[in-house]
Amino acid sequence: MARYGMLIDTKKCVECFGCRVACQMQNGLPPEEAFIHFYEKETGTFPNVNIQILPVQCQHCENPPCMKNCPTGATYKNKDGIVLVDENKCIGCKYCVVSCPYQARVPNHKTGVVEKCRFCVEEVEKGKAPICVATCVGNARIFGDLDDPNSEISREIIKRKAIPLRADLGTKPKIYYVR
Ligand code: SF4
Ligand code: SF4
Secondary structure: OOOEEEEEEOOOOOOOOHHHHHHHHHOOOOOOOOOOEEEEEEEOOOOOOEEEEEEEOOOOOOOOHHHHOOOOOOEEEOOOOOEEEOOOOOOOOOHHHHHOOOOOOEEOOOOOOEEOOOOOHHHHHOOOOOHHHHOOOOOOEEEEEOOOOOOHHHHHHHHOOOEEOOHHHOOOOOEEEEO
16 A cells, blocks of 8 residues: 655756647547646746746646535545546546536536546556656656655655645645745
8 A cells, every 4th residue: 555646846847748639549538638737926026027937737636526516426545645536436526526626627528527647556566657747848757655764755845845736725645846
């Protein structure tokens, strides 16, 4: 049993959007649908303005409102804390879509079920990293067990002072950002 999480170092992100494309291919998504979104934030004051790009996907919250509000139990956490959707139980009500403060949920218009990043659980079970981590050309992403103090992710979170997004919401997200 692990408690899987991710570190995204936005300072290393080269903004190639390769992670999103790799994720779309891995999950068979059409070009207009994506599990990884990019948000832009302006920092500094004119004329020294910077645009910072923030890649956001399901944060695999330890306290996920999407799971709490799912009326059928379709949304669940596996033994390693990865938040998943059982497509046989999902009725497409979209309660999870409105519950997710990270806008990570993506309704599949063909099947009617609601999908999202699954931390490439099948790859992880084979001992591999999620595809967005494995293909990141900037090495901006690290995946691993947050419960193992010797894992690369645990050490780098401390070293790079990475913090989760909107920790104030109490969702306990498991993606940590360097910004
Ligand atoms: S980020 Fe959204 S979809 Fe993912 S676990 Fe948290 S509340 Fe659920
Ligand atoms: S759309 Fe599916 S996963 Fe989302 S709350 Fe409804 S039943 Fe649960």
